[in-house]
Amino acid sequence: MKIRRFYGKDMREALKQVKDELGDDAVIMSNKKLNDGVEIVAAYDREPTVSPKHAAPASVPKRKVESTPTLSEIIGDSGPDSLRALLEKQIHAKEASLQTHKPEHVQAQPQRNANPLPVARTAAPRVPQQEDALNEMRQELASLRNVLQFQVAGLIQQDKSRNHPLHGYLTNKLQKMGISQTLANEVVSYTPAKADERQAWLFLLKLLANRIQTEESNxxxxxxxxxxxxxxxxxxxxxxxxxxxxxxxxxxxxxxxxxxxxxxxxxxxxxxxxxxxxxxxxxxxxxxxxxxxxxxxxxxxxxxxxxxxxxxxxxxxxxxxxxxxxxxxxxxxxxxxxxxxxxxxxxxxxxxxxxxxxxxxxxxxxxxxxxxxxxxxxxxxxxxxxxxxxxxxxxxxxxxxxxxxEAKFLITSAAKLYKKHVLIHTSDNSLTNTAVAV
Structure with a gap:
């Protein structure tokens, strides 16, 4: 999945650029108002096809085929442009379509037949089928949303790792030591900018030791x-x-x-x-x-x-x-x-x-x-x-x-266990040096 940014003086112009350049398969990830217009972030899986403006001449006869709704038809020129709003709009559009295209003979049955039993036998199975179809559609859309959110989170994490490779390395190291992701991200953010890997690691161990509370009078x-x-x-x-x-x-x-x-x-x-x-x-x-x-x-x-x-x-x-x-x-x-x-x-x-x-x-x-x-x-x-x-x-x-x-003893023990059970290749001398360093 690739991501591109588009700028326009208003939402209509920006959405038109997305449609012209990426086609109907593009997904709106986010939008943001700027001082001179609107910024839209869109994602696409494959390279966009030729823009409709450069399509075949109008003289060539076109076949009338039913196609999936375009991006503009789904979200409208002034419709929602966030992923959550887009998915909700798709669900409502499908529900309205199912309600509109009900078979006519099911609705007219009570007028032609005075006996209500055939109507109940005909309509009852269709209602659960429609509900099952809607539930399946909701599950698919929810799965798609979760996958997209996971992919975007991964892209953000990759971007952080590229910008701050040492932070990413230290965060991964703390998590392998058993520190929760939330706490690891928090303490790593305080790492000195000019510290090397060893200095930063010792700094984080001391910071964790300072964060542990112990009783002053036991x-x-x-x-x-x-x-x-x-x-x-x-x-x-x-x-x-x-x-x-x-x-x-x-x-x-x-x-x-x-x-x-x-x-x-x-x-x-x-x-x-x-x-x-x-x-x-x-x-x-x-x-x-x-x-x-x-x-x-x-x-x-x-x-x-x-x-x-x-x-x-x-x-x-x-x-x-x-x-x-x-x-x-x-x-x-x-x-x-x-x-x-x-x-x-x-x-x-x-x-x-x-x-x-x-x-x-x-x-x-x-x-x-x-x-x-x-x-x-x-x-x-x-x-x-x-x-x-x-x-x-x-x-x-x-x-x-x-x-x-004692906070220092707890952190020292945690570092020694990490060295012993995670870094298998580390020697006993390194274990001693780690304890002394803390």
């Missing part, structure tokens, strides 16, 4: 009441045990209390009570908001209280009930933390954050970093939702495999 320092929530299988109970164990080492086991409101999972209480027995701290179970409020009052002298919740999918109705239970405990100042697997898909993380934002989130905890092949998806979700990263876990050991989140 949970183990400030204490209080914290609830850990998230989808099933993210490691909430294990993370609760790791936090409780580190807090017990720092402040003493008697200053740590555990509460579970997980009444859905089998042996949920037994699992967390086993951890509590090993750590030496207290553990209780709450069935509803009233019991939770009573237990929080009993643990009011504890430095740190951790609440474990049941894991549900984002669309599970039981998730709403659990969130409502926490909302009803308004007398206590509860900090909410979202636990997510760092190796989850980008779209899964997006939907998870949206589902749990019914509760005001203090931060998030990324688990299973040791199972990741890419960390850019988790970084993108945290940055785009402005969700602080509080802790990260990278193993099953309690309490060793729990670390306070």
């Amino acid at each position: 949970l183990l320092v400030k204490g209080g009441i914290a609830v850990l929530m998230g989808p099933t299988g993210t490691g909430k109970t294990t993370t609760v045990a790791k936090l409780a164990a580190q807090a017990a080492q720092k402040y003493g086991a008697e200053n740590v209390g555990l509460i579970t409101i997980d009444s859905y999972r089998i042996a949920a209480y037994e699992q967390i009570s086993t951890y509590a027995r090993i750590i030496g701290c207290s553990v209780k179970k709450a069935q509803n908001a009233e019991e939770l409020s009573d237990l929080l009052f009993q643990f009011r002298n504890k430095r740190l209280i951790l609440i474990d919740t049941a894991g549900f999918g984002q669309r599970d109705v039981r998730l709403i009930k659990q969130l409502e239970t926490l909302k009803q405990s308004t007398t206590a100042n509860i900090s909410s933390y979202l636990v997510m697997q760092a190796n989850s898909q980008y779209q899964v993380m997006q939907q998870t954050i949206k589902a749990y934002k019914q509760i005001s989130l203090q931060g998030c905890i990324f688990t299973k970093l040791d199972e990741c092949y890419s960390l850019g998806e988790a970084i993108s979700a945290a940055i785009e939702h402005k969700l602080p990263v509080s802790f990260i876990t990278d193993g099953q050991k309690v309490p060793e495999d729990l670390k306070v989140a």
Whole structure:
């Protein structure tokens, strides 16, 4: 598909130029008013044929044949010139044509025959056929529109790559690292104009690190009441045990209390009570908001209280009930933390954050970093939702495999995973150099 621009003092003159030079197969892509006239961008698949002005002499007899509507007939001299308006006009023209050319015997049947049954048998099949034809036409036009939009977007992207080849290279590199396309385009736009490839890449890594939010005073320092929530299988109970164990080492086991409101999972209480027995701290179970409020009052002298919740999918109705239970405990100042697997898909993380934002989130905890092949998806979700990263876990050991989140460490890990799993040819020395450079 090729694209050309035409200029005229008004829309009529510009459309006439399109028709004369490109013929009836041209497609209007866009139009723009200028100070001295109108600009039209038109697309065509093959080279235009000879203009109608240079056709055969009028003396040659012409056959009267039915042809497809010309560009002027479809859009009119002063009609719509955008692709969306053109397609809508084509749909309306086809619908009007079908309504106008209905068989006459179907309309006159009720006057010739008093019995309505033959009319119903004759007309009923034709109506669904016409509706099916219209639906098929709409689908074809919608498909054509999607293809054209995709092609135009590709042309625009190619134009950007030609004008800024380094930007295109860096954007592709960030996306392979797992960074979302939106975030990659945003940070690449800040690349210094005179930077080479290496300088620009290090600049982007530092910029991403600055965009990641972390807690200035983490949970183990400030204490209080914290609830850990998230989808099933993210490691909430294990993370609760790791936090409780580190807090017990720092402040003493008697200053740590555990509460579970997980009444859905089998042996949920037994699992967390086993951890509590090993750590030496207290553990209780709450069935509803009233019991939770009573237990929080009993643990009011504890430095740190951790609440474990049941894991549900984002669309599970039981998730709403659990969130409502926490909302009803308004007398206590509860900090909410979202636990997510760092190796989850980008779209899964997006939907998870949206589902749990019914509760005001203090931060998030990324688990299973040791199972990741890419960390850019988790970084993108945290940055785009402005969700602080509080802790990260990278193993099953309690309490060793729990670390306070640092932006530089997250970006370094993401770059190392990119080097290791995307750039197969890169040596171990390059991995070390990348970590040191960040």
